[in-house]
Amino acid sequence: MLLLSFQPIKIKKIYEEIVEQLKEMISNGELKPGQKLPSERDMAESLGVSRASVREALTALEAIGILDIRPGEGTFVRETSVSATFAPLAMVLEMEQNPGGQLMEVRRVLETEMAALAAQRATEEDLKNIKTNLNHMKTAQTISQSVEADLRFHFTIAEATHNTILLRIMNTVADLMHNAFRVQREELFADKGTEIICEHEAIYNAIRDRNSEAAKSKMLQHIDNIQAGIEFQ
Known part of the structure; x- marks a missing residue:
């Protein structure tokens, strides 16, 4: 049986x-x-x-x-929505060993390059949107709101690349990460919120200053720190 x-x-x-x-x-x-x-x-x-x-x-x-x-x-x-991919991809990841660790590897590849591209391509409106979400992280009344603003911060960086395909991929990866590890991310933010906000500010400053290498480096440092702070099964 x-x-x-x-x-x-x-x-x-x-x-x-x-x-x-x-x-x-x-x-x-x-x-x-x-x-x-x-x-x-x-x-x-x-x-x-x-x-x-x-x-x-x-x-x-x-x-x-x-x-x-x-x-x-x-x-x-949104015109760029690719929600039809969420369910089948989520099912595949459920069957993988250490899906969280693999998703973080995907983030490391994608988001470091997106930060670099954003530093080259971001418009004034893009910079304003990134800054707005950074400010929302700082002024959020709850940990949950801070995590939501954190997610929007990364999404606005993806928008600033002006690469529709990257944006679509980011939508999918961010959705899976958010749903699968929301609790762990909130716990991490509760413990290291100030440090996390400082890392985001460094990323924003590098993008604002049009420094692609610094943007890439700061994003890599941030993702490595997040992965170190979350225990993936």
Whole structure:
């Protein structure tokens, strides 16, 4: 008789259920790139949840580049969304040995080069967006908000490369990392938040100063420190 080692079922948070539903709608084409989502109030009523839960879900999806929240206009599906790749890739990674360590290797390859490219190509608007997320990390009221701002910081660097393919790959990797290691990242930020923010500031300064080598070096140092601070199974 085949014996399987099942793990206890964990109850998802409400916002995570909303995230999964929206991802599925985008994946199956019910929501298309560029399409505007219903208002937070309408979504909350349809789902039978609070507006706060809807807002948290939308913020999480914006952080990984799936949605675009435009103040005064509404929330839109990003044109660069590749959510259809999330589920199959996540399943493959679940079957791999040490998927976290492998994802960090992917980040090391991708993000060091993206930082270098951003230093060469970032517009003033790109620099403003990177700086804004850095400031959000500093002023966040909770650890969770700091981690969300951290994620958006890295995504805006990817945007600053002006390379659509890199942006798409970053979307996928960031989503997998965020979902799989959110708790560990929050614990790490709680312990070394000041150090992490300083590392991000050094990356931003190098990009702002158009110093590609320094941007690449500072990003590598940051990713190495993050990997050292998280124990991957």
